[in-house]
Amino acid sequence: MFINRPATRRLALTVTTGAGALALLTACGNTNDMATGLINGTSAPAASPSQRSSAPFNNTDVMFAQMMIEHHKQAVDMANLAETRAKNPEVKDLAARIKAAQEPEIATMTGWLSEWGKPAAPSGGEEHSMPGMMTGEDMKKLQAAEGTEFDRMFLEMMTAHHRGAIKMAKMEQARGVNPQTKELVKTIETTQQTEIEEMQKLLDQL
Template sequence: MNAFTRALRRTPARRTAAASALAAAALLLSACGSGDDTSGTHHGGTGPSASADAGSGAPSSAPAGEFNDADVMFAQMMIPHHEQALEMSRLADGRASDAGIKDLARKIEQAQGPEIKTMKGWLTAWNKPTAAPSASGMDHGGHDGDGMMSAADMSGLKAMRGEEFDKAFARMMIDHHKGAITMAEDERRDGHNADARKTAAAIVKSQSAEVEQLQGILDRL
């Protein structure tokens, strides 16, 4: 076999190898250039390139990963809502006479205090303010659908004692809880962050049960 024949036999193999190399390079460039941007969805972590899976083992108080505007609004609005619930619950000490009201007030403090801390941690991790731009909208003025009490409502509750306080507290907290449940259901429907949606589900479950308990107390007072 002469050199010319050997060269002819080698040429197809070389062409095949070159074609394979070019195909592999094209696939690599395609993978590097592909994006998964979703409108309205942001990445947590320290920079815009943070992986959506980077926070899979992070504590729930500071979740990395993706979040959207609904998650931010949920946390920003639920924080002052929970703060008012704590304010109402603390009034029960020295004013409430019913054992059921006293017990529920303690449970609300124990549950919602840590949730406030958790939600503030989310907003810090997301580089978002802990108060919504219209934070004054949750200044205890009372707004349709959110269950917030007005300043007059709170002043009236502070002036009550005994059974009068128990009944007013139960009625007000039922409305307050219903507002929180609505907000949490909105988050479950529209939110993106797994930790925020999990907390919303827990709020719906726990506060729905407390609404039933409070209604039972009202029925027997």
């Protein structure tokens, strides 16, 4: 979990303006070229036939899976904190549902990367940013909060986190080629948009 994870696994949220507004997490091979291609809307190169297993995939699919695994892991970390720190039972219930949905998705994406012969996590120990990720400082503040203060922080942070995941899912829909991955991102978009609406209602009640 977050508390036990090495600092190098923690990812920072970076907001910039102008061209190249989003800096996405590395995949494999030429990291900058692949990230730039995904952000700027250029198609990532498809894998060669010898690299494919049961279905075609390209570098966009690989990068998306690696990014979303890390993204989901942070959401699970946040959900685990809610088990003991949240006051509102609806917040606790929401956190439990987020964890229940995202842990199996982590396992699914890890399995795909194994089939594709790609690492489940980026190598090199470098910090990268992706949409919606909380900073290490954000997570420390959430960890230190309790009760209604925690509820509000959790809902605000998870809303931003979900919006980032939806943005990443839309990029995969546009540029990925793997049919299983594209089906998963549909689920992510639908589920997390519904949860965003639920979290906004809960925030309005606090």
